[in-house]
Structures are given as C-alpha cells and as structure tokens.
Amino acid sequence: MPDLFAATGAEIFAHGTGIAWLALDLSALSALVSFACIRHAKYSIRFRLIWLTMAAVSLGGVGLWLANSVALLAMRVYDSTMRYNVALGAAALAIAVVGVLAGLLISGRTPQIPRLIIGGLTMGLSVGLSTFLTLDALAVQGTVDESLGLIGVSVLVSMALCTATLWVSQVVRRVPMRVLMAVLFALGVAAVYYTAVAALSFSIDPGVRTPSGIPLFDLVFPMFVIGALGLTVPITAVLVAPDRRDAAAQARQPVPVR
Incomplete structure (x- = not known):
C-alpha cells in the first residue's frame, strides 16, 4: 500500500495483508447477498421492508462496518496500547445500517436519477460518518489529529460508491455481473x-x-462470528424464496382460452 494511505505514527499492515484480504472478501460477499435481497424487494410488496432491512444489515452492518473493523485489526500504533470505545463503535454500526436502509428506501423500486442521487448522497454521508466513527473509537496513549482534506476526499468517494451501488442494485440482473459489482x-x-x-x-x-x-480483537472476533452466521439468514431467505420477477411475468401473461 503506498505511503499516501499510511497513517502518520502507525503501520496499517503491521500484522500482514491477510487481514485486509479477509475484510475485502467479507465486504464482497455481503454486497452480493445484499444485491440479491434488493432484487427480491423490488418484486415484493408485502415483505419489501423485510428484504430491504436484510439488505441494509448485510451491506451496512457486515459489508461496511464489520469489514472496516476487521481491517482495523491489522493496524499498529507505534509505542502505544490501543483500546476500542464500544459506544462509538455501536454508533458507527447503527449509522451504517440506518443510512443504507434510508438510501434504499429513497432510491425506490425503479431507476430514477433524482432519487438515486438523493439516496446515494444520504447513504454516502452515513457510510463516511460510520467509517470515521469506527476510527474515532480507536483510543491511544496520546492524541489523534485528522486531515480535513483527506476526510473530504473520503466522503466524496463514499457518496460516489453508494450512488453507483444503488444504481447497480436496480439495473444489473445477471449473476456474473453482480459478482463483479x-x-x-x-x-x-x-x-x-x-x-x-x-x-x-x-x-x-x-x-x-x-x-x-477494550482490546479491538475482543469486540471484532465475536462480531465477526455473529456477522458470518447472520449472513446465513438472508442467504437462506434468498434460496427458499420464489423468484418474484418470474412470478410477476407469468401473472401478466394472458390465460389461454380453451
């Protein structure tokens, strides 16, 4: 990782890059599960909010907050003991889930540019705030300063990412493309x-x-286990739920007259 992305006074890959790859894989799997839930929500009326909630927990709770927390395990701050503020971490988790859910609800069922932009901005600001709260929850023996310029860049990247994610979740249907996305x-x-x-x-x-x-590992490890097990709920729901898009298409077909 280039020096541009290295915190001053810390080593971001002190425990190797394996943790970073684990966080990346976790985020990708959660996004794939979330896309499937959003697809079912698009063609469901009765259970739409349930599908979107599962999508928000998968994407915001696991794919964003938990993935960032796992990546944080690789960091080491020089000459300092690190501890984690559970209250700030819980706030970051809640903001990530609620922000993603709000973005999904605002974007609606069909692609509409104004709604996608508003939903993407809402979701992006929440993701950016959640990311910084996750980092702010890290307590050290000393002080932590922040570069406002890089904070702004991070938020802009977050808003662009979330807007693109909302668009992809509505437009892309083929499974290979969803995996790529x-x-x-x-x-x-x-x-x-x-x-x-x-x-x-x-x-x-x-x-x-x-x-x-508390030590970060003492929080992240049980949350990683809970998050991994929690993904089995939407995965199971997606596997056992009927394909509502095909059912809707069949319902629109005229009944042949005999």
Whole structure:
C-alpha cells in the first residue's frame, strides 16, 4: 500500500495483508447477498421492508462496518496500547445500517436519477460518518489529529460508491455481473477506509496511562462470528424464496382460452 494511505505514527499492515484480504472478501460477499435481497424487494410488496432491512444489515452492518473493523485489526500504533470505545463503535454500526436502509428506501423500486442521487448522497454521508466513527473509537496513549482534506476526499468517494451501488442494485440482473459489482463495491469500501486512515495522525506520549475501552480483537472476533452466521439468514431467505420477477411475468401473461 503506498505511503499516501499510511497513517502518520502507525503501520496499517503491521500484522500482514491477510487481514485486509479477509475484510475485502467479507465486504464482497455481503454486497452480493445484499444485491440479491434488493432484487427480491423490488418484486415484493408485502415483505419489501423485510428484504430491504436484510439488505441494509448485510451491506451496512457486515459489508461496511464489520469489514472496516476487521481491517482495523491489522493496524499498529507505534509505542502505544490501543483500546476500542464500544459506544462509538455501536454508533458507527447503527449509522451504517440506518443510512443504507434510508438510501434504499429513497432510491425506490425503479431507476430514477433524482432519487438515486438523493439516496446515494444520504447513504454516502452515513457510510463516511460510520467509517470515521469506527476510527474515532480507536483510543491511544496520546492524541489523534485528522486531515480535513483527506476526510473530504473520503466522503466524496463514499457518496460516489453508494450512488453507483444503488444504481447497480436496480439495473444489473445477471449473476456474473453482480459478482463483479460486489468485488468492485468491496474495493470501493477499502478505498474509503484507507483514505480515512490516511487522514489520521497519531501523537503518542508513552507516559500517558492506558486508555479506557477494550482490546479491538475482543469486540471484532465475536462480531465477526455473529456477522458470518447472520449472513446465513438472508442467504437462506434468498434460496427458499420464489423468484418474484418470474412470478410477476407469468401473472401478466394472458390465460389461454380453451
């Protein structure tokens, strides 16, 4: 990873790049599951909100917040003990899920440019805020400064990513293309995260007492297990649910007269 994306006073791949690849895979899988849920929501009236909620949890909760938290495990701040503020982390999770759900509801069932833009901006701002809250939850022995310029870049990338995601979820139907779009979404999430990390500058004072909070691994590991198991719910729902698009097409066909 180029120096442009390295936080001052920290090493973002201190524990190897394997954790970053794990976060990328998790984000891509969650996006693919979310796209399938959105497709079912498009052709469902009675269970539309349930499908969109599952999509928001998959995309915002697992594909964004959990993926960023997993990637954060690879970071090491020089000469400092790191702790994690659970309250800020929970707020970041809630904002990610609610923001994605709001974006999906605003964008509607069919592609409409004004609604896609408004939904993308809403979702993008939420994703950007969630990313920075996740990083702000990291407490160290010292202070953390942020570059406003890189914060702005990260938010712009986030809004572009979310607008494109909403468009893809409505327009792209073929499974191979959805897989490709899910991978591109994961790369976009990584771009937002590492740009946000690059905005951080750590000033460490080893004499400062260990900050309050819990070790990040103690939070992320159980959340990773819960998130991975939680994805089985929408995956199972997608597999057992009827194909509503085909059912709707068949319902519109005239009944042959005998």
